[in-house]
Amino acid sequence: MSVLLKDGSIVLTGDCGVEEAETLIGLIQGNPGALVDVGEAGAVHTALWQVLMALAPKVTGEPRDPFIRRWIAPALGMAADGTAT
Amino acid sequence: MDELLAQFIVEARELVQAAIDDLFVLEREPDNAGRLDSAFRAVHTLKGSTGLFDMAALQSALHRAEDSLGRARSGTAPLDPSQVDAIVAILEWVDTCVDDMERLGAVGQALLSQAAQLEADLRADSDEADTQPELAVRSIGWALALAEQVDTAPALALRYRPHPECFFNGDDPLALVARIPALVHLSVSPRQPWPEADGFDPYRSNLVFEALSDAPLADVEAIFRLVPDQVEIVPLGAAPGPDFDVPTVVPSDTTRSLRVDSARIDALLDAVGELMTTKNGLGGLIAVAAALPDGAELAREIAATQKDLDRLTGSLYGAVLQTRMVPLSQAFRRLPRMVHDLSRRLGKPTDLVIEGDAIEADKAIVDDMFEPLLHLVRNAMDHGIENPAERFAAGKPATSRLQLQAMRQGDQMLVRLSDDGRGINPEAIRRAAIDRGIVTEDQAAQLDDADAIDLLFAAGFSTAATLSDISGRGVGLDAVRSAILRVGGTVELASRPGIGTTMTMRLPVSFAMTQLMVVSVAGERYGVPMQSVSEAVRVKRDAITPIRDNRAFVLRNRTVPLLSLSSLLGFEEGTLSPDELTVLVLAVQDERIGIAVDGISERLEIITRPLGGLLTGVKGISGTTVLGDGRVLLVLDAAGLIQ
Numbered sequence: 001m002s003v004l005l006k007d008g009s010i011v012l013t014g015d016c017g018v019e020e021a022e023t024l025i026g027l028i029q030g031n032p033g034a035l036v037d038v039g040e041a042g043a044v045h046t047a048l049w050q051v052l053m054a055l056a057p058k059v060t061g062e063p064r065d066p067f068i069r070r071w072i073a074p075a076l077g078m079a080a081d082g083t084a085t
Numbered sequence: 086m087d088e089l090l091a092q093f094i095v096e097a098r099e100l101v102q103a104a105i106d107d108l109f110v111l112e113r114e115p116d117n118a119g120r121l122d123s124a125f126r127a128v129h130t131l132k133g134s135t136g137l138f139d140m141a142a143l144q145s146a147l148h149r150a151e152d153s154l155g156r157a158r159s160g161t162a163p164l165d166p167s168q169v170d171a172i173v174a175i176l177e178w179v180d181t182c183v184d185d186m187e188r189l190g191a192v193g194q195a196l197l198s199q200a201a202q203l204e205a206d207l208r209a210d211s212d213e214a215d216t217q218p219e220l221a222v223r224s225i226g227w228a229l230a231l232a233e234q235v236d237t238a239p240a241l242a243l244r245y246r247p248h249p250e251c252f253f254n255g256d257d258p259l260a261l262v263a264r265i266p267a268l269v270h271l272s273v274s275p276r277q278p279w280p281e282a283d284g285f286d287p288y289r290s291n292l293v294f295e296a297l298s299d300a301p302l303a304d305v306e307a308i309f310r311l312v313p314d315q316v317e318i319v320p321l322g323a324a325p326g327p328d329f330d331v332p333t334v335v336p337s338d339t340t341r342s343l344r345v346d347s348a349r350i351d352a353l354l355d356a357v358g359e360l361m362t363t364k365n366g367l368g369g370l371i372a373v374a375a376a377l378p379d380g381a382e383l384a385r386e387i388a389a390t391q392k393d394l395d396r397l398t399g400s401l402y403g404a405v406l407q408t409r410m411v412p413l414s415q416a417f418r419r420l421p422r423m424v425h426d427l428s429r430r431l432g433k434p435t436d437l438v439i440e441g442d443a444i445e446a447d448k449a450i451v452d453d454m455f456e457p458l459l460h461l462v463r464n465a466m467d468h469g470i471e472n473p474a475e476r477f478a479a480g481k482p483a484t485s486r487l488q489l490q491a492m493r494q495g496d497q498m499l500v501r502l503s504d505d506g507r508g509i510n511p512e513a514i515r516r517a518a519i520d521r522g523i524v525t526e527d528q529a530a531q532l533d534d535a536d537a538i539d540l541l542f543a544a545g546f547s548t549a550a551t552l553s554d555i556s557g558r559g560v561g562l563d564a565v566r567s568a569i570l571r572v573g574g575t576v577e578l579a580s581r582p583g584i585g586t587t588m589t590m591r592l593p594v595s596f597a598m599t600q601l602m603v604v605s606v607a608g609e610r611y612g613v614p615m616q617s618v619s620e621a622v623r624v625k626r627d628a629i630t631p632i633r634d635n636r637a638f639v640l641r642n643r644t645v646p647l648l649s650l651s652s653l654l655g656f657e658e659g660t661l662s663p664d665e666l667t668v669l670v671l672a673v674q675d676e677r678i679g680i681a682v683d684g685i686s687e688r689l690e691i692i693t694r695p696l697g698g699l700l701t702g703v704k705g706i707s708g709t710t711v712l713g714d715g716r717v718l719l720v721l722d723a724a725g726l727i728q
Contacts, residue, residue: 021287022287043260045257046247046257046290054280054291
């Protein structure tokens with residue numbers, strides 16, 4: 001649904017479409033060191049995952065989608081339990 | 086059928102074939118300007134002639150193909166393999182459309198609706214051409230390296246490089262990847278190193294997905310069907326799943342290069358056959374004339390006329406057979422497409438080398454040979470040839486070689502299919518044959534290696550540990566052998582473990598047609614060549630005179646010795662008709678001999694073949710033929726019997 005800055009973290013909530021990739025970049029670049037929380041995210045477009053891979057911010061939260069948890073989370077430097085490493 | 090349409094159908098098929106042949110060469114030699122010109126011309130002509138029949142869908146798809154070839158020809162956009170594939174797909178689709186037109190007079194709606202996708206595939210490919218030259222390299226090394234990432238043996242490897250602009254088309258690559266069933270490995274990496282943060286464009290995809298899965302190929306292909314140009318899927322040959330997509334090649338039953346409807350030739354051949362039967366009737370007339378008082382002169386003249394007729398019908402028959410001769414390339418030409426397709430589906434890169442396809446043989450033999458040959462090729466690809474990993478391990482080149490050679494030998498031809506695969510282990514065949522109850526252990530132990538390998542042709546034999554749909558389930562080489570036997574040929578197999586397997590088919594180049602009279606004796610049926618039968622008569626038992634150990638009867642004032650077929654063949658003499666005997670009067674050299682049989686059934690015009698195997702050298706039998714119902718009929722050699 002949206003990409004927002006909440007309490008110093010960047011939070012992905014619900015489904016995030018391709019057009020939100022730009023917002024995500026802006027927030028990451030504007031808040032160096034901020035955690036990106038994907039624990040509340042639903043279906044997230046490839047473009048956003050690509051942003052996380054390219055800019056490599058710290059990512060936290062346990063993704064709800066088991067596919068993402070199993071195969072993508074490790075590529076983002078996340079532990080399986082969702083804590084940032 | 087409208088004559089213009091009939092002409093179009095013949096031409097369209099030739100043009101499709103010619104263009105595909107050219108494209109396959111271009112795939113390997115992209116710089117072959119001659120082939121490029123020739124493919125362009127064929128597609129151009131084909132497009133032009135579809136215009137005559139108001140077939141907008143065909144015309145538009147061909148126009149697209151012509152465009153791509155034209156661009157390649159002018160040097161502005163070279164052809165890459167995926168474009169070649171897309172053009173071949175269009176041409177094969179046109180071929181199917183032509184089949185529909187021939188069969189139904191129009192192209193089916195379902196088929197027509199495929200046009201848009203085919204065109205789209207080609208368009209996507211051309212857009213792709215300059216940005217992704219690396220796709221042109223069809224190496225499978227990456228797939229083998231990827232497979233080493235896991236301990237199991239996955240069914241397939243997949244590499245998906247989404248197009249950089251794909252987000253604009255609404256693609257969500259990760260969503261596609263997430264749909265791959267039975268995923269056992271996935272890695273995501275950047276296509277190009279990630280740029281500095283400020284140079285990073287979030288709307289260009291820069292990802293490569295590499296995955297291993299145990300799912301059936303067809304299921305995975307279905308997921309990526311809209312992005313076929315961005316994905317490479319390599320079956321690793323471990324375990325083809327139940328839904329393994331079998332490429333079907335429909336055996337062609339139409340002769341394509343004969344401009345005369347082959348039914349007309351067949352009618353002509355039938356007429357020649359009847360002419361020969363009628364001509365045989367002269368034999369009886371000679372006998373009648375000879376029996377007349379002072380008839381000797383007349384009999385001689387009839388005999389002389391018969392001789393002339395013999396010569397003329399013989400040469401007429403030969404001439405008709407000649408019109409039925411077609412080059413073997415008619416049976417061979419679909420094979421490169423099939424091997425090309427199979428080698429990709431099985432993940433076994435294979436070069437098919439064809440030699441001697443200009444040799445000619447009777448159309449029926451060439452047609453009938455196609456299906457068994459297809460089966461042998463599938464067999465070789467599926468079972469004989471190893472997958473690249475196995476080949477590497479055995480120190481062989483990754484690309485295997487399948488060689489198809491034809492040679493003429495007298496009135497026969499040899500068609501030989503050799504692969505450089507793993508060969509056949511005779512010991513494994515012996516064990517399997519015992520397991521399947523085809524032979525006992527003692528019998529198996531006595532077989533030499535060649536005979537053991539020959540067990541593969543036994544009914545119900547299949548050695549592959551996993552049956553696959555490529556070469557069928559259980560109906561294997563026995564079907565091949567019986568198909569070859571039906572046209573009067575033989576098929577043999579030779580193999581060297583680790584080196585390869587060779588299948589040799591020996592086939593007649595043309596048919597020897599024989600008129601047979603079918604007789605029965607002791608419950609069995611035999612064929613007697615009509616040319617040795619002068620007539621059939623009924624003889625009353627009391628009209629038979631014993632002469633020493635023999636018997637005779639009188640026919641038109643001449644004494645004719647009488648033999649019984651049962652005793653000649655070593656049966657008890659039958660007592661079916663106690664009062665009357667059915668007797669065939671055979672003219673052997675100048676002698677007339679009566680042969681008593683139990684009954685006479687039909688006359689046949691059939692193809693006989695010389696004896697082979699156990700029956701070689703059996704006296705009194707000249708050959709065998711397979712009847713329509715599959716039974717074998719022994720053909721008697723009258724002269725041999727009587728001596």
